[in-house]
Amino acid sequence: MQDITDIEMEARRKRARRTALIAGGFAVAVFLLSIVQMLKV
Amino acid sequence: MAHAATHDHHDHHGAPKGFFQRWVMSTNHKDIGTLYLIFSLTMFFIGGAFAMVIRAELFKPGMQLVQPYFFNEMTTMHALVMIFGAIMPSFVGLANWMIPLMVGAPDMALPRMNNLSFWIMPFAFILLLSTLFMPGGGPAGGWTMYPPLSLQGESIAYTIFAVHLMGISSIMGAINIIATILNMRAPGMDLLKMPVFVWSWLITAFLLIAVMPVLAGAVTMLLTDKYFHTNFFNAAGGGDPVLFQHIFWFFGHPEVYIMILPAFGIISEIIPTFARKPIFGYRAMVFAIASIAFLSFIVWAHHMFAVGLPMGAEIFFMYATMLIAVPTGVKVFNWVSTMWGGSMTFETPMLFSIAFVILFTIGGFSGLMLALAPADFQYHDTYFVVAHFHYVLVTGAAFSIMAAAYYWIPKWSGNMYSETWGKIHFWSSVISVNVLFFPQHFLGLAGMPRRIPDYNVAFANFNMISSIGGFWFGASQLIFLGVVIHCVFFSKKKAADRSWEGAKGLEWTVPSPAPFHTFDVPPVIHDDELAHGNTEH
Numbered sequence: 001m002q003d004i005t006d007i008e009m010e011a012r013r014k015r016a017r018r019t020a021l022i023a024g025g026f027a028v029a030v031f032l033l034s035i036v037q038m039l040k041v
Numbered sequence: 042m043a044h045a046a047t048h049d050h051h052d053h054h055g056a057p058k059g060f061f062q063r064w065v066m067s068t069n070h071k072d073i074g075t076l077y078l079i080f081s082l083t084m085f086f087i088g089g090a091f092a093m094v095i096r097a098e099l100f101k102p103g104m105q106l107v108q109p110y111f112f113n114e115m116t117t118m119h120a121l122v123m124i125f126g127a128i129m130p131s132f133v134g135l136a137n138w139m140i141p142l143m144v145g146a147p148d149m150a151l152p153r154m155n156n157l158s159f160w161i162m163p164f165a166f167i168l169l170l171s172t173l174f175m176p177g178g179g180p181a182g183g184w185t186m187y188p189p190l191s192l193q194g195e196s197i198a199y200t201i202f203a204v205h206l207m208g209i210s211s212i213m214g215a216i217n218i219i220a221t222i223l224n225m226r227a228p229g230m231d232l233l234k235m236p237v238f239v240w241s242w243l244i245t246a247f248l249l250i251a252v253m254p255v256l257a258g259a260v261t262m263l264l265t266d267k268y269f270h271t272n273f274f275n276a277a278g279g280g281d282p283v284l285f286q287h288i289f290w291f292f293g294h295p296e297v298y299i300m301i302l303p304a305f306g307i308i309s310e311i312i313p314t315f316a317r318k319p320i321f322g323y324r325a326m327v328f329a330i331a332s333i334a335f336l337s338f339i340v341w342a343h344h345m346f347a348v349g350l351p352m353g354a355e356i357f358f359m360y361a362t363m364l365i366a367v368p369t370g371v372k373v374f375n376w377v378s379t380m381w382g383g384s385m386t387f388e389t390p391m392l393f394s395i396a397f398v399i400l401f402t403i404g405g406f407s408g409l410m411l412a413l414a415p416a417d418f419q420y421h422d423t424y425f426v427v428a429h430f431h432y433v434l435v436t437g438a439a440f441s442i443m444a445a446a447y448y449w450i451p452k453w454s455g456n457m458y459s460e461t462w463g464k465i466h467f468w469s470s471v472i473s474v475n476v477l478f479f480p481q482h483f484l485g486l487a488g489m490p491r492r493i494p495d496y497n498v499a500f501a502n503f504n505m506i507s508s509i510g511g512f513w514f515g516a517s518q519l520i521f522l523g524v525v526i527h528c529v530f531f532s533k534k535k536a537a538d539r540s541w542e543g544a545k546g547l548e549w550t551v552p553s554p555a556p557f558h559t560f561d562v563p564p565v566i567h568d569d570e571l572a573h574g575n576t577e578h
Contacts, residue, residue, distance in 0.1 A: 016150035016224040023216045027250045034258030034288065038273055 055557030068152035077134025084126030120184035145227025229566030241306025304441035316383030389463030404432030425485025451536030455554030476510030
């Protein structure tokens with residue numbers, strides 16, 4: 001049985017939150033860029 | 042997988058007792074998956090009702106039942122509801138239910154965000170559908186929302202806000218799927234041992250976070266043009282309406298693949314099960330999905346050949362589009378090669394999958410015809426386009442969802458569906474869908490434009506045949522509803538844990554119905570028992 005300890009599971013969840021933040025930040029950046037690049041300023 | 046860890050005892054005390062706590066406050070991937078599937082089925086019937094109005098009006102030439110503006114509202118709403126309300130949420134529902142089970146994870150990585158992703162959707166669609174009852178009516182400029190046409194209605198602000206909400210929901214769902222697949226897999230479940238369905242969703246999720254914000258940006262600029270006097274797309278103010286088309290289709294073409302890549306994953310699970318052979322060319326299948334996803338970013342202007350692109354651009358987008366046939370062909374040949382020499386049986390999921398391979402390929406070929414820039418000047422905005430994308434999205438995406446429902450419903454409900462009624466549903470659907478959409482190729486080639494409530498009498502016969510097929514196909518889906526309700530609530534035939542003889546993969550090692558909590562202790566992975574785990578051979 002390849003057991004995962006609670007500590008390891010918590011570390012995984014932490015990594016998952018970091019992944020989500022990176023992905024979410026990327027999405028927000030794409031949204032802003034799609035508008036900003038259209039501005040003639 | 043001798044010791045797939047499941048906590049059966051949780052089945053009895055894991056789920057909250059109250060309706061509100063269980064369903065509204067749910068953070069359980071299976072319950073949220075169920076909510077998504079129920080929601081998408083509801084939207085499928087609402088969008089289908091709009092389609093029935095369209096086909097009833099087109100049954101005969103001349104104005105029959107509805108006013109032209111209402112007809113345009115129906116074509117617009119049918120598309121928005123089917124794309125954002127039916128197809129996409131049903132794939133997210135399948136992802137919620139199956140990805141944690143397939144990779145040996147106890148739940149999605151971010152369960153509370155999962156709840157929020159779902160519960161945004163009903164409000165988005167109530168908002169969108171409510172525009173039909175507003176003074177001036179709902180959006181009627183087509184789902185593409187091209188300005189200046191789309192800016193003429195007053196309900197555009199509500200439509201745009203609804204699109205924003207759908208986009209936020211989709212992006213949060215995609216983030217959750219990426220975080221789950223990258224971080225929550227059981228030890229030993231390497232990336233290249235994951236089921237193709239999981240791979241297809243990982244790639245789809247990347248597409249979603251890359252292009253949904255572009256749609257959000259485009260509609261935000263529409264909103265500011267309408268209400269804040271900006272001129273992004275207003276030619277009179279120095280803007281460019283064609284710019285909107287570029288931005289929209291930079292989102293829109295990957296969106297098409299968002300609606301078909303998970304279908305590829307589903308079919309790649311079902312065909313090996315009923316052919317009793319591992320998928321042919323597992324790695325090629327994964328790389329083909331990734332290739333299609335990459336190419337989807339560089340083909341958007343094939344939707345706009347007729348706006349007057351420079352010759353070099355037309356040639357580039359034509360050839361780039363035709364390139365997509367290569368990885369798609371790899372997939373089709375691999376599905377056929379998986380079946381070749383297999384010990385095949387033809388249960389309902391397999392019938393839908395075989396129909397998918399044949400009919401999706403027809404849609405693919407008409408897509409290749411549309412990719413030819415010189416020919417597209419003839420086909421553009423005709424019923425040929427309507428026939429093409431309905432072959433891809435109905436006999437492609439929708440058929441794969443039905444195949445998935447029949448395939449996994451024993452795992453979801455613990456009961457077997459009626460195979461007889463499943464097959465009746467299949468044959469009725471597969472015949473009627475061709476009666477519905479095949480004549481539309483001829484209508485388009487003869488020059489019938491899309492999105493019109495009236496037409497030349499020369500098109501009368503094919504339209505009548507198409508409408509008969511439409512009513513027949515719509516009625517056939519009531520059989521599907523009946524089969525699902527019977528299976529979940531009334532079926533006496535209990536499903537085995539491994540519901541299909543040839544089924545492999547972690548999801549079939551847990552009891553049927555799947556307990557409320559699964560894989561609290563990660564399963565032991567044995568390569569030979571994974572659907573596609575033994576990829577070295």
